[in-house]
Amino acid sequence: MKTVKKSIKAAIAEGKSWNQELHSFLLNYRATPRRSFCRRLISEPGCDVDMASYRIHRILFCARGHMNSSEARCFAFTCSHGDSIDTTIFQCHVFRCEIPEAVGKVLMSFANAFRRVPRLPSSGPTYSPGDPLFKFEVSLEVKEEDGKGSYAVCPKDKSCFKLRRNLEKKLVLSVQQTAGFRELVIERCFGLLISPGRNVKNSDMHLLDMVAMGTAAEGKQYVISGVWNPADHAFDVLNTETSKDTRVFMTVAVDLVIVGIQEPVRFIVETKAKIFPQNERFWYYAKRSLTEQFFLKLKEDENSGGSGEQHTYLVVSIESATDIERRKSMLPLSTPHPPATSASTGSMSTLGDNDDDSDADEPLMSGSGDVSKDCTEGELEDWAEVLSRWHQNLKQRPSKLTALVRRGIPEALRGEVWQLLAGCTHDEEQEMFESYRILITNDSPCEQVIARDIHRTFPAHDFFKEAGGLGQDSLFKLSKAYSVYDEEIGYCQGQSFLAAALLLHIPEEQAFCILVKIMFEYGHRNIFRQNFEELHLKFYQLERLIEVGKVLMSFANAFRRVPRLPSSGPTYSPGDPLFKFEVSLEVKEEDGKGSYAVCPKDKSCFKLRRNLEKKLVLSVQQTAGFRELVIER
Helix, strand or coil: CHHHHHHHHHHHHCHHHHCCECCCCEEEEEEECCCCEEEEEEECCCCCCEEEEEEHHHEEEEEECCCCCCCCCEEEEEEEECCCCCCCEEEEEEEECCCCHHHHHHHHHHHHHHHCCCCCCCCCCECCCCCCEEEEEEEEEEEEECCCCCEEECCEECCEEEEECCCCEEEEEEEEEEECCCCCCEEEEEEEEEEECECCCHHHCEECEEEEEEEECCCCEEEEEEEECCCCHHHCHHHCCCCCCEEEEEEEEEEEEECCECCCEEEEEEEEEEEECCCCCCCCCECCCEEEEEEEEEEECCCCCCCCCCCCEEEEEEEEHHHHHHHHHHCCCCCCCCCCCCCCCCECCEEECCCCCCCCCCCCCCCCCCCCCCCCHHHHHHHHHHHHHHHHCCCCCCCCHHHHHHHCCCHHHHHHHHHHHHCCCHHHHHHHHHHHHHHCCCCCCCHHHHHHHHCCCCCCCCCCCCCCCHHHHHHHHHHHHHHHHCCCCCCCCCHHHHHHHHHCCCCHHHHHHHHHHHHHCCCHHHHHCHHHHHHHHHHHHHHHHHHHHHHHHHHHHHHHCCCCCCCCCCCCCCCCCCCEEEEEEEEEEECCCCCEEECCEECCEECCCCCCCEEEEEEEEEEECCCCCCCCC
């Protein structure tokens, strides 16, 4: 926010250069009931012509110029434009009034507009006109037949359900909207599904027989229930007793038909379960249901709402709070695009019980984890100084660069530093950019191989895991372009990981330029030539280095085993060549009485006085060794 304020104040200070001087205008608040959007309109006085309009919910910050300055007649505000994170841009709009007093009235009209945003009572969701984000709360409860013609609630330990084998299960889901600019009405449940594992494909989900659906709790919640037969082979994983310290994942999904939304909305809940014998008894357990928060983003269908028709919406994304937290903890800031809303890979792994609230103990797919590099303010200042000098003379690397790189390149600077390290000059980049745009239009004989490898590259990373998503599309084009550029090498398995790492920090064209530099000037393409002879040589060198390391480690361990002498004297240990001595130093000065006084010492520093005779006293004592050495003189 501080950065936004500074940029706005700078824009106000340069208001004349924006060429948006308006000698007179009216700023009006207008609400459009049909779409429930509030807008800020700028219009000419005395006529009905709108000059510009801005939606209230897209205005982030507004400010005015200093009262006793030439900017006193100016005001500005920032506004976001775009329908998605990919296309959103932020613009600062600066205006100047002919009458200075009008600026205060303008800001007051802003305040009134924001105050007029109506809210629903506390019993319902918050109403924020034009906000496309809705919040839902989904609760999951699992029940088992109790042998009395009914179902009993299954116990739950933290986020893990305790299930018993061979007992028919009943799932109960309740869905409730908790926030949004309007209240959405759930018409019916389209399907209730379940599957063992997590991140499962849609084709792996199994439809359950629904028992009931409908509203409850005074119409605030929509409840769906369905049963599953554990004898079905599709649920063998959820009907097999787990060992003492393991768990299994299960995924539950519900498709809801919501009034005003064209396609069914799917809420997916992932949870863990431990499977016990059929006769297991639980003496103490919690009966709380599993609750998950979901954020549903919609956009208005441009083709709807004509001639009395009701406006309909399209689903932009739906994301759970758990996914958001997992992404924050696992992904660096370098992910250039929003996360995928669906998974294309499955996992049937079991987990240990050491950490019930963490997924860190399950087998990780490539792309998991965090490679971000946090740095101190001092390191950032050092990088700023190095980059400033480097840009002045691109042919010479600054002296501090090596030490900074060894400590790790800050995440926000990796793209820039990598290009400078690779030696990508402006002229070379422009030439490569044009080549890249041509290469991606050409056919490559490796296209099928590349397409087969794309979904295997960092499948757990949100930027690459969506089939047909922006990440996989960029990776396919980059790999294809290089295969056409380097006909000798073409494409080999493993190249996609190098290209993917570049795409996480820089655009496709710049990534292509660096990839070519790495392959040709750094000799990386030699690894893929002549039946991978260079690669086998590297493996051989690595194995020999590991062997040398083991030998050196054995030496280090041997020296660590040097015995210590007891206080009474050294111990004789035949064959041990190491001896240890302790030397003490004392400095004395004449004291004027025919003797010497000890000189004071502060830590490792003696304090001496001028023109006084000194006396040094050293004592030497052997403290370790396989035999006792005698000092002769």
